[in-house]
Amino acid sequence: MKQLLLLLALLPLAACTPNERPTAGPVANAASWQTVATPNDRERLRNWRTAFVQGLNQARASGNTVAITREGFLLEPDAAVGGTIPNGDYRCRVIKLGARAEGLLPFVSYPAFNCRIAQSGKLQAFTKLSGSQRQVGYIFPHDQLREVFLGTLVIGDERRAVPYGADDDRDLAGFVERVGPRKWRLILPYPRFESLIDVVELVPSS
Numbered sequence: 001m002k003q004l005l006l007l008l009a010l011l012p013l014a015a016c017t018p019n020e021r022p023t024a025g026p027v028a029n030a031a032s033w034q035t036v037a038t039p040n041d042r043e044r045l046r047n048w049r050t051a052f053v054q055g056l057n058q059a060r061a062s063g064n065t066v067a068i069t070r071e072g073f074l075l076e077p078d079a080a081v082g083g084t085i086p087n088g089d090y091r092c093r094v095i096k097l098g099a100r101a102e103g104l105l106p107f108v109s110y111p112a113f114n115c116r117i118a119q120s121g122k123l124q125a126f127t128k129l130s131g132s133q134r135q136v137g138y139i140f141p142h143d144q145l146r147e148v149f150l151g152t153l154v155i156g157d158e159r160r161a162v163p164y165g166a167d168d169d170r171d172l173a174g175f176v177e178r179v180g181p182r183k184w185r186l187i188l189p190y191p192r193f194e195s196l197i198d199v200v201e202l203v204p205s206s
Contacts, residue, residue, distance in 0.1 A: 098196025
């Protein structure tokens with residue numbers, strides 16, 4: 001019964017490609033993120049800073065100190081300054097820190113993709129519109145410094161997201177934080193694939 005409630009709380013979000021009109025999906029039925037977050041995601045959220053520091057340490061040890069320093073506040077764990085993210089279109093750039101397995105790169109910086117944040121009832125819906133890995137989900141109020149993101153990962157040419165709570169490998173949990181006058185980040189600790197933490201830079205497109 002508990003699993004069923006989790007599945008109903010966040011219904012599937014439509015996956016998008018650059019040629020589609022993105023949809024944020026239906027409004028989550030949750031009063032707060034705490035009522036729907038899985039135990040695994042609660043643990044990931046609690047340990048976000050450990051993931052961030054571990055990822056940075058691995059990346060620096062592999063010779064990426066200059067690249068990390070160049071990113072400034074974006075890659076500083078305690079850089080959040082507060083302020084909710086507005087709805088709109090964004091350029092979103094993903095940086096992967098740390099490696100979950102031997103042979104994977106501990107620092108990867110991708111070019112910017114297209115993302116969108118749109119109002120969906122009382123919540124905001126986040127959709128990464130392009131790229132081979134696309135995060136989709138909801139943004140929940142949390143505290144003065146950050147908001148909570150709960151969502152899932154859409155891969156390749158998939159047209160719909162796996163419902164949140166149905167597949168631990170696809171579930172995502174993280175924080176949305178403002179780190180500059182016109183810059184936010186979405187941090188995703190301990191994703192199931194590749195990295196120890198994904199840091200998504202969000203800059204308004206206009």
